[in-house]
Amino acid sequence: MNRRVVLSWSSGKDSAWALYVLRRQPDTEVVGLLTTVNEVAGRVSMHAVRQELVEAQAAAANLLLWPVPLPSPCSNDAYEERMSQALHALRQEGITHIAFGDLYLEDVRAYRERQLAGTGIEPLFPLWTSRPETPRLARRMLDAGLRAVVTAVDPHHLPERLVGRPYDAAVLAELPEGVDPCGERGEFHTFCFAGPMFAGAIPVQVGETVCRDGFWFADLVPRP
Incomplete structure (x- = not known):
C-alpha cells in the first residue's frame, strides 16, 4: 500500500530536496505541501517568503498547497491548536504520513514525533543524516541542479x-567555521527557485534587505 504523504514546506532548499528524494521512492505518493503562513503579513513563517512565491513553487511541483494560517x-498554544486542526483535516483526506526536511537535530525530531502521536499520521524524515555529512549533502543538492537564494541570515553567525x-x-x-552548510541550526534560510523537483524555474528577484526580529531578510519578489 502506497504512503500518501504531505511534505512540510518551508520554501527552502531542504524542503525542496526532500520532495525530490520522496518522489524517487516507489511506495510513496506526495500529494501536497503543508506551509504555515503568517496570516497578517501573508508570508511563510520563519522564512518570511511571500505566500504567492510558495504558491508558485507548488504549481511548479504540480502539487496542492495546504496553507496553515x-x-x-x-503563541505556542495557538500554533499547536492550528496545527491540530490541520492534521485532523489531512487525516480526513486520507493522508498517512507527513515528511519533514530535518537533517540531524534530535530535539526537533522528537517534537515532531510528539506532535503527531495519536493523530493517525506518521512522520517521515527522508533526509535524516549526521552533522559531518551535511557538507556532502549541500554539494549533492547543487550538483543535481538545485538553485536557491539566501533569504535570511542570523548576524550572530553570518x-x-x-x-x-x-x-x-x-x-x-x-561560511565561517562552525556554521552548518545546510543552515540546520538556523544560521540562514533559503528559497528554492529551481531544481529537479520543479517542472520549471520560478522567476524571482531580490528586493529590499531589512533587519527584523534579529535577522537580516532579503525580500524576494516575482520577476516580471
Whole structure:
C-alpha cells in the first residue's frame, strides 16, 4: 500500500530536496505541501517568503498547497491548536504520513514525533543524516541542479553581505567555521527557485534587505 504523504514546506532548499528524494521512492505518493503562513503579513513563517512565491513553487511541483494560517504574534498554544486542526483535516483526506526536511537535530525530531502521536499520521524524515555529512549533502543538492537564494541570515553567525546571494559553492566557501552548510541550526534560510523537483524555474528577484526580529531578510519578489 502506497504512503500518501504531505511534505512540510518551508520554501527552502531542504524542503525542496526532500520532495525530490520522496518522489524517487516507489511506495510513496506526495500529494501536497503543508506551509504555515503568517496570516497578517501573508508570508511563510520563519522564512518570511511571500505566500504567492510558495504558491508558485507548488504549481511548479504540480502539487496542492495546504496553507496553515497563524496569528501574529503566535503563541505556542495557538500554533499547536492550528496545527491540530490541520492534521485532523489531512487525516480526513486520507493522508498517512507527513515528511519533514530535518537533517540531524534530535530535539526537533522528537517534537515532531510528539506532535503527531495519536493523530493517525506518521512522520517521515527522508533526509535524516549526521552533522559531518551535511557538507556532502549541500554539494549533492547543487550538483543535481538545485538553485536557491539566501533569504535570511542570523548576524550572530553570518555577515549581512550573504543575504540575497545565490546559495552556491561560493557562499559555501565563505561560511565561517562552525556554521552548518545546510543552515540546520538556523544560521540562514533559503528559497528554492529551481531544481529537479520543479517542472520549471520560478522567476524571482531580490528586493529590499531589512533587519527584523534579529535577522537580516532579503525580500524576494516575482520577476516580471
